[in-house]
Amino acid sequence: MGFMTEPPTSLTPAQLGAYFAFTEVSSLVRHSVEKQLRSAGDLSYVQFQLLARLGDAPDGRLRMTDLADGVVYSRSGLTYQAQLLEQRGLVTRAPSPDDERSTVVALADAGRAVLAAVFPGHIEAVHELLFAALSDRDVGELARILGQAADRLRATPPRSAAPRQRKTP
Amino acid sequence: MGFMTEPPTSLTPAQLGAYFAFTEVSSLVRHSVEKQLRSAGDLSYVQFQLLARLGDAPDGRLRMTDLADGVVYSRSGLTYQAQLLEQRGLVTRAPSPDDERSTVVALADAGRAVLAAVFPGHIEAVHELLFAALSDRDVGELARILGQAADRLRATPPRSAAPRQRKTP
DNA sequence: TAGCACTGCTTTGAACTCGAAGCAACACGT
DNA sequence: ACGTGTTGCTTCGAGTTCAAAGCAGTGCTA
Numbered sequence: 003m004g005f006m007t008e009p010p011t012s013l014t015p016a017q018l019g020a021y022f023a024f025t026e027v028s029s030l031v032r033h034s035v036e037k038q039l040r041s042a043g044d045l046s047y048v049q050f051q052l053l054a055r056l057g058d059a060p061d062g063r064l065r066m067t068d069l070a071d072g073v074v075y076s077r078s079g080l081t082y083q084a085q086l087l088e089q090r091g092l093v094t095r096a097p098s099p100d101d102e103r104s105t106v107v108a109l110a111d112a113g114r115a116v117l118a119a120v121f122p123g124h125i126e127a128v129h130e131l132l133f134a135a136l137s138d139r140d141v142g143e144l145a146r147i148l149g150q151a152a153d154r155l156r157a158t159p160p161r162s163a164a165p166r167q168r169k170t171p
Numbered sequence: 172m173g174f175m176t177e178p179p180t181s182l183t184p185a186q187l188g189a190y191f192a193f194t195e196v197s198s199l200v201r202h203s204v205e206k207q208l209r210s211a212g213d214l215s216y217v218q219f220q221l222l223a224r225l226g227d228a229p230d231g232r233l234r235m236t237d238l239a240d241g242v243v244y245s246r247s248g249l250t251y252q253a254q255l256l257e258q259r260g261l262v263t264r265a266p267s268p269d270d271e272r273s274t275v276v277a278l279a280d281a282g283r284a285v286l287a288a289v290f291p292g293h294i295e296a297v298h299e300l301l302f303a304a305l306s307d308r309d310v311g312e313l314a315r316i317l318g319q320a321a322d323r324l325r326a327t328p329p330r331s332a333a334p335r336q337r338k339t340p
Numbered sequence: 341t342a343g344c345a346c347t348g349c350t351t352t353g354a355a356c357t358c359g360a361a362g363c364a365a366c367a368c369g370t
Numbered sequence: 371a372c373g374t375g376t377t378g379c380t381t382c383g384a385g386t387t388c389a390a391a392g393c394a395g396t397g398c399t400a
Contacts, residue, residue, distance in 0.1 A: 011291045016311045017302050023317035024301070026241060028197040030324045033244055046356080066379065072195060075202055076358045081380055083356085103365045103378045122180045132193070133186050135323035140316045142185045147309045148192035154304035155199045215386080235349065245388045250350055252386090272348045272395045 031131050038127045043120035048073060048083055050124065053092065053109065053117045062109035065098065069107055092116055200300050207296045212289035217242060217252055219293065222261065222278065222286045231278035234267065238276055261285055 013021065032047065039045045045053070051073045056062050070080040084107055087093040092113030098104045109117075133141060182190065201216065208214045214222070220242045225231050239249040253276055256262040261282030267273045278286075302310060 011294055013294055013298065013302070014307075014310070016307070016314050017298070020310050020314035020317060021297055021301065023314060023321045024197070024200075026321045027317050027324060028193070028201075029241060030321075031193075032197075048356085067377090072198060074357080077379060078359080078381080079357050085380095086356095101366075101378080105379065125180055125182055128190055129182060129186070131324060132190065132320055133182070135319045136316060138183075138185070140319070141183070141189050143312050144316050145185050145189035145192060147305060147313050148189060148196050150304045150309070151301055152192045152195045152199075155196060155300060217386085236347090243387080246349060247351080247389080248387055270348080270396075274349065 027132070031128070034131055035124065035127055038123055039120060042123045043116045045116065045120060046083075048079075049087060050117075050120065052080075052083060052087065053113055054121075056093070056107065056109040057114065057117050059109075062114070063106050066105045066107060087113070196301070200297070203300055204293065204296055207292055208289060211292045212285050214285065214289060215252075217248075218256060219286075219289065221249075221252060221256065222282055223290075225262070225276065225278040226283065226286050228278075231283070232275050235274045235276060256282070 036047045039047055039050045043050075052069060055069055055073070056064060066077070066080055066084065069084075070077065074080045074083065084093065084095060084105075088095050090112070092110055094108045094110050095105050096108070098106045136144065205216045208216060208219050212219075221238060224238055224242070225233060235246070235249055235253065238253075239246065243249045243252065253262065253264060253274075257264050259281075261279055263277045263279050264274050265277070267275045305313070
C-alpha cells in the first residue's frame with residue numbers, strides 16, 4: 003500500500019472488465035427476474051422484495067421506514083407500493099400503538115400465499131441466471147468479494163449530491 | 172457433477188449470500204453513480220451509457236437498435252432518450268442512407284465534451300464504491316466470475332414471458 | 341412485379357420512481 | 371405548559387420506463 007491513495011482517474015483493465023460484467027449481469031438478471039415475478043404472481047421486483055422482507059421479519063410486520071431500506075430510495079415510493087399491496091390484500095397497514103406517527107405494515111395471509119407461490123420460481127430463475135455457470139468455489143468467492151464491497155458501501159454514508167435540476171421550460 | 176441437473180428449489184447459503192450481496196451492491200452502486208452523473212453533467216445513467224457507447228463506436232455513430240442493446244429494454248425508451256439528447260445538442264439523428272427505415276445517432280461535439288467532463292468523476296466514483304475495498308486479486312476473480320455469468324446470460328436467449336398484466340379498473 | 345411478412349422506429353397510455361412540500365405526532369428546551 | 375425542531379409518512383408534480391399499436395421502408399416469393 004502506498005502513502006498516496008488518491009483515487010485514480012482510470013481503471014485497470016481488470017477493474018474495467020469487472021465493472022462491465024457487473025453492470026451487464028446486474029441489468030440482465032434484474033430484467034429477467036422482473037419478468038418471471040410479473041408472470042408468476044403479477045409482482046414487480048420491488049413488490050417482491052417488500053413481501054420477502056416482511057416474510058423474513060419476526061411476526062411478518064415492519065415499520066414503513068425499516069421496510070424501505072435498500073429497496074426504494076424515497077419514502078414516497080414505498081407509500082405508493084404499500085398502497086398497491088394493501089389494495090390487493092397482500093398486506094395490511096395500521097398505525098403503530100407505540101408511535102402514532104409510524105405505520106406498521108404486516109404481511110397478510112394472501113401475501114404469504116403469493117410469496118409462497120412465487121418463491122420457487124424466483125429461486126430457480128436466479129439459479130439459472132446467475133449460478134448455473136459458476137462452480138461452488140466461484141460462488142463462495144463471489145459471496146466473499148461482494149460481501150466486502152457491500153460492507154464498505156454500507157459503512158460509507160451516501161454523501162449528499164446536488165439536488166436534481168429542473169428542466170427550464 | 173451428477174447426471175440429474177434439475178434446477179433446485181432452494182439456494183445454498185453461499186449462493187444466497189452471493190445473491191444478497193449482489194443485489195445490494197448493484198442497487199447502491201447504481202444509485203450513487205446516478206447521483207454523481209446527475210450533479211456532474213445532468214445526465215441520467217442511461218444517458219451516460221448511451222453517450223459512452225457512442226464514444227466507443229468508430230466514428231461515434233450507431234444505429235438506434237445497436238445503441239439500445241443492454242441499456243434499455245424497449246425501443247420506445249431509446250426513442251425518448253435520443254430525443255432528449257438531441258434536444259440538448261449532445262447527439263444528432265439522421266436517417267441512414269443505406270436503409271431509409273433506420274436512424275443513425277451520432278455523437279455531437281457538445282456530447283463528446285459532456286462525456287469528457289463527466290468521465291473522470293464517474294471512474295472515481297466507481298473506484299470508490301466498488302473497488303476501493305477489494306484487492307487486485309479479488310478484482311481479477313470478480314472479473315473472471317462475472318464474465319462467466321455474463322457469457323451464459325448472453326448465450327441464453329431470454330425466454331418470452333407472459334405479457335404484463337393490466338390492472339382491472 | 342405484386343403481394344405479404346418483417347424490420348426499425350415512433351406514438352401512445354399506463355405504471356412506477358423520485359424530490360419537494362405538507363401534515364400530524366413526538367421530543368426536547370425553557 | 372409551550373414553543374421549536376425533528377421524525378414518519380403522505381400528497382403532489384415532473385420525469386422515466388415499458389408494452390402495444392401504428393407506420394414506413396425493405397426483402398422474399400411466386
